[in-house]
Amino acid sequence: MEALINLILQFGNLNKQQIEFLLSKVELLELKKDDYLSEAGKVPRYVAFVLEGVFRFCYYNNKGEEITNYFVDEGNFVVDNQKFESQMVASEYVQAVTNCKVLVFNKKNWDQIDNTIVGWEMMKANMVKKCLTLAMERRSPLVSEDATTRYLSFMEAFPSLINRIPLSYVASYLGITQQSLSRIRRTIR
Structure with missing residues (x-):
């Protein structure tokens, strides 16, 4: 939990009550190697923070070949953010490459945080921006x-x-x- 809070605090300030509220909205989820956090053809259910393990974003091209698009490891958020936020069907898979432990926020709890913590929208936008910038730098x-x-x-x-x-x-x-x-x-x- 500390790693999650430390990452979030890089993007803004939260007081003790806000941190406690945030932590009350998160749950621990364990995935086995090859399990999916999110699947193409389904609406993503979670924003996840990786405590242990590695995930990959992948899809199938028009020849039916599996293409790995990106990797996410410990200390980072993993989510198909656009599809999660808009609650649209994903076009990619988010698969556990190793056994993984993640802290997850479901859509209802994520929205409650958004509606309760003043400034969360800006913090969230900065987190997304950082993730996208890092992905672009690597790709x-x-x-x-x-x-x-x-x-x-x-x-x-x-x-x-x-x-x-x-x-x-x-x-x-x-x-x-x-x-x-x-x-x-x-x-x-």
């Missing part, structure tokens, strides 16, 4: 770099993940085959 180099540079950028952006997630997900994220990734890994060791 944009992947467009223009060669495969080896993309892999090195991945290791720099996600240093703790390389030994925690399947290489097939890393290859998908980088837009290369698993065989290419194996070759790259051999050449840079």
